[in-house]
Amino acid sequence: MEWTVDGTEIDIIGGLVIESEGHAYAFPLKPEEIEDYIQLEGEIIPLHSLTCWEQYYTLMGRTEKAEILRRVRSSGKSIPTQ
Template sequence: MKINKKLKILSKIGKELNNANITWAVGASLLLYLKGFLDDFQDIDIIIAEKDISKTKKILLKLGKLEPENPNIKYKTKKFLEFKVDCLDIDIIAGFTIVNNNQNFYFPLKQEDIKDYIEINGINIPLQSVNEWRNYYSLMGRTEKVKIIDDNIKNYH
């Protein structure tokens, strides 16, 4: 799928989430793409505040289809929902928790944690911190993503 189409889907979802006053932010490879660290992204990872799970689920059900649950033992995230919106995978993550060396690392999203925004198709898109995602990727053992961030961070503002 072309990047413009994926960004159009992001802005459509973003408009709905903003209108519903949901605390949310973009993370993972889409964040790295938007910061110029990657040339493409495969899906959209949206981190939300746990209090906004039911409102977010209702919105995404209007825009797409909920996929069957597919648990992963590397995570103990409070709520992980996978949707298909116009053939694009959308991951909704609330209460992000990474398991590393039998320890749980809990990263809830709070409004005050969102420091950066980008405008896409006239919609304000909140972004998580690249440094936070470097920490997450390190805990997940995703060394290729850590290297991408480390190689690009010096050019980052």
Template sequence: MAEISKKLTVLSQIAKELNRRQITWAIGASLLLYLKGMVQEFHDIDIMVAEADAEKAKKVLLSFGKLLPAGPKGQYKTKYFWEFDVDGVDIDMMAGFTIVHDGMDFYFPLEKEQINDYTEINGAVIPLQSLDEWRIYYKLMGRTDKIAIMDR
């Protein structure tokens, strides 16, 4: 539980700065499922960002931690994808999220209108992506385990 608390503290610190700079962003993936009470843990923090704010968001994250070397892209063609280490917490930042499925590119840019849910952590407002959107993403990724969790 201490590990989760540390991750959420890091998230709240970053969130305050992203919000202060009026960056359009939202939480996705397993942290979204955690914040919605669907899973008991999450491994990293996935921050989805509007493409127009990608470079600004990168600077914010660099002010908190270090950029990690790029890993393999696999089934993704995301326009902006960076991994950061902030106090030992792995943070993935994505803008222009694109999933390759059956040889086709499925493009899912984050737009302000898609964010209609929020939570608060340590006094920081945390925008959340839609579970419906993530169900589509997981289906395209072949993540039947995550879909089963969401369907319960």
């Protein structure tokens, strides 16, 4: 599902599976990988960690997005969720 909230695009993904080099990799949301939460239309939504998403984008071959996350993480800055 996709929403735009205050000009920011938000994707809600469940049952994430990434196919890479002939293999399917499943990535369920594990409690220890939840980095933050947002509230959207009265629902509290857990957010996967940036570290996880850096790995996912790398596996998908989306190296530019992975590099953006790597730079954000190494800068010590956070991405605002509210």
